[in-house]
Amino acid sequence: MPEAFTAAAIQHACTDDPDVNLEASMTGIEQAAAQGARLAVLPELHRTRYFCQTEDTRAFDLAETIPGDTTEQLGDLAAELEMVIVASVFEQAGNGVFHNTAVILDNDGRIAGRYRKMHVPQDPGFEEKFYFTPGQEAFRPVPTRIGKLGVMVCWDQWFPEAARLMALAGADVLVYPSAIGWDVNDDEDEQSRQFDAWQTVQRGHAVANHLPLIACNRTGFERSPDELDPGIAFWGGSFICGAQGEILAEGDDREAVLSAELDFSHTEQLRRIWPFFRDRRVDSYQDLLELHREEQQ
Amino acid sequence: MPEAFTAAAIQHACTDDPDVNLEASMTGIEQAAAQGARLAVLPELHRTRYFCQTEDTRAFDLAETIPGDTTEQLGDLAAELEMVIVASVFEQAGNGVFHNTAVILDNDGRIAGRYRKMHVPQDPGFEEKFYFTPGQEAFRPVPTRIGKLGVMVCWDQWFPEAARLMALAGADVLVYPSAIGWDVNDDEDEQSRQFDAWQTVQRGHAVANHLPLIACNRTGFERSPDELDPGIAFWGGSFICGAQGEILAEGDDREAVLSAELDFSHTEQLRRIWPFFRDRRVDSYQDLLELHREEQQ
Numbered sequence: 403m404p405e406a407f408t409a410a411a412i413q414h415a416c417t418d419d420p421d422v423n424l425e426a427s428m429t430g431i432e433q434a435a436a437q438g439a440r441l442a443v444l445p446e447l448h449r450t451r452y453f454c455q456t457e458d459t460r461a462f463d464l465a466e467t468i469p470g471d472t473t474e475q476l477g478d479l480a481a482e483l484e485m486v487i488v489a490s491v492f493e494q495a496g497n498g499v500f501h502n503t504a505v506i507l508d509n510d511g512r513i514a515g516r517y518r519k520m521h522v523p524q525d526p527g528f529e530e531k532f533y534f535t536p537g538q539e540a541f542r543p544v545p546t547r548i549g550k551l552g553v554m555v556c557w558d559q560w561f562p563e564a565a566r567l568m569a570l571a572g573a574d575v576l577v578y579p580s581a582i583g584w585d586v587n588d589d590e591d592e593q594s595r596q597f598d599a600w601q602t603v604q605r606g607h608a609v610a611n612h613l614p615l616i617a618c619n620r621t622g623f624e625r626s627p628d629e630l631d632p633g634i635a636f637w638g639g640s641f642i643c644g645a646q647g648e649i650l651a652e653g654d655d656r657e658a659v660l661s662a663e664l665d666f667s668h669t670e671q672l673r674r675i676w677p678f679f680r681d682r683r684v685d686s687y688q689d690l691l692e693l694h695r696e697e698q699q
Numbered sequence: 700m701p702e703a704f705t706a707a708a709i710q711h712a713c714t715d716d717p718d719v720n721l722e723a724s725m726t727g728i729e730q731a732a733a734q735g736a737r738l739a740v741l742p743e744l745h746r747t748r749y750f751c752q753t754e755d756t757r758a759f760d761l762a763e764t765i766p767g768d769t770t771e772q773l774g775d776l777a778a779e780l781e782m783v784i785v786a787s788v789f790e791q792a793g794n795g796v797f798h799n800t801a802v803i804l805d806n807d808g809r810i811a812g813r814y815r816k817m818h819v820p821q822d823p824g825f826e827e828k829f830y831f832t833p834g835q836e837a838f839r840p841v842p843t844r845i846g847k848l849g850v851m852v853c854w855d856q857w858f859p860e861a862a863r864l865m866a867l868a869g870a871d872v873l874v875y876p877s878a879i880g881w882d883v884n885d886d887e888d889e890q891s892r893q894f895d896a897w898q899t900v901q902r903g904h905a906v907a908n909h910l911p912l913i914a915c916n917r918t919g920f921e922r923s924p925d926e927l928d929p930g931i932a933f934w935g936g937s938f939i940c941g942a943q944g945e946i947l948a949e950g951d952d953r954e955a956v957l958s959a960e961l962d963f964s965h966t967e968q969l970r971r972i973w974p975f976f977r978d979r980r981v982d983s984y985q986d987l988l989e990l991h992r993e994e995q996q
Contacts, residue, residue, distance in 0.1 A: 421770070442944075521979075522978065561979065562859030563976065563984050567986055571986075598945065600742070602903055603907055605908070606903020606906070610858070647895065647899045648896075681818045682860065683833070683860070686864075690863060693976070696866060697868075
């Protein structure tokens with residue numbers, strides 16, 4: 403079991419200037435270090451504006467390699483502050499192959515591992531299937547010097563299967579860099595239901611798997627390049643919850659560095675008295691491998 | 700898509716007298732009918748006290764067959780009120796084979812189907828593995844004249860796999876008869892976390908599957924036959940939520956008939972604009988059929 407440590411979510415807005423954005427990320431990480439954090443999580447695609455609002459071939463210019471400029475700069479900071487950093491990169495992996503990738507920088511600055519977003523959304527304003535090839539690796543936590551991080555990315559957060567596979571493979575904590583927001587044409591009640599649904603389904607993963615969870619979302623309004631489109635109001639709302647889904651730290655729609663202590667002994671206590679993993683009916687789960695179950699005859 | 704209808708959860712306490720308990724159930728169902736409900740859900744094992752606090756061979760005397768006295772009386776009421784009723788029976792299925800079974804009575808009084816609890820708990824005060832053989836059928840919704848009911852039972856509610864399989868097989872609503880409560884030795888903070896975890900994980904199933912959900916829990920304190928045991932304070936807290944996990948009706952620890960309208964067009968709207976089912980990575984879910992994933996070499 404890892405030792406307890408403080409984790410932080412760096413919730414910030416993004417501009418058109420990648421260097422300004424990286425500066426915002428790094429300033430937040432330094433603040434997190436000052437709060438005693440040993441793990442810092444950045445929002446999804448924090449280096450750039452959310453370019454997936456439209457399908458634009460010019461946006462591929464924003465992609466980088468791993469290792470590359472972002473991982474080098476953040477790796478140096480990770481080593482300097484002795485912190486683990488979960489970053490997010492628009493990764494060019496090969497000719498015509500791009501991924502939406504979380505990179506985990508260990509607290510000595512080395513790249514501990516990466517996770518290429520497995521579930522990729524495609525809906526108006528979130529045109530990600532145009533840009534990103536879905537990841538091909540299974541859901542495996544990344545070992546670091548402070549614990550095994552079950553890192554996934556945004557749309558993954560709606561899928562209980564993904565969280566479960568991370569837990570089965572030994573994740574100590576679930577981590578979701580995210581970029582989700584409101585269509586400003588939706589009314590306040592609908593916006594409120596969407597935010598609550600987003601937080602609730604993730605807290606549900608924490609509960610079902612006895613794991614603490616960190617969700618770090620970007621914030622700020624970003625206009626769409628398409629004049630006819632209303633743009634996206636990224637809702638912030640980053641949070642850290644414990645292994646019973648209890649909220650430990652939570653943001654609103656302002657920029658913030660949120661931190662909380664992760665207590666892994668809590669997970670161990672829950673595993674003993676609420677033994678969900680003892681009772682999984684793996685003999686009856688076969689149809690989870692289907693997209694749709696046919697009617698039984 | 701089914702038509703919208705009102706559903707009700709009949710939250711009541713149980714005594715040592717099975718006939719008094721059935722009377723409480725039937726009175727609640729009549730109240731639900733007066734509220735316009737076309738579906739009534741009863742708590743788990745509502746006919747009896749929660750006999751699983753200890754392992755006692757005499758408790759097998761409480762078992763009945765299906766069909767049997769409970770399904771006959773409730774079937775008559777279902778036909779009279781033209782309501783679908785989800786009941787719960789300690790079922791004797793064969794010699795030495797007993798199940799914790801939900802029975803679905805259609806609104807013409809016939810038995811529409813049954814569900815034998817698949818995930819069976821065993822922990823201090825909830826000694827269910829002593830009494831119940833786990834169900835052997837896959838997770839299939841029960842077709843009724845008002846819709847397909849994804850009925851599961853209590854401990855099942857902690858397992859995202861079960862809810863997902865019901866959704867994949869076409870369930871219109873998730874339904875959980877339940878008997879869960881507090882160890883009175885736990886402090887208030889722990890009790891609060893447990894209740895919130897229970898509600899949150901189920902609301903998460905609603906969100907992940909775009910389905911409304913009804914959880915009906917028993918309430919009231921029941922002493923343990925074991926003098927050294929503190930007994931269980933069943934926490935009530937039955938609730939009905941919509942397809943974004945939004946609470947539509949919710950009880951506290953008092954007896955109550957809770958009702959709310961289920962709007963199935965909401966499910967259809969969500970399926971179109973939050974298309975989780977389009978993007979499930981069934982190519983990468985194979986290890987959900989394992990109890991534990993080995994380290995990757």
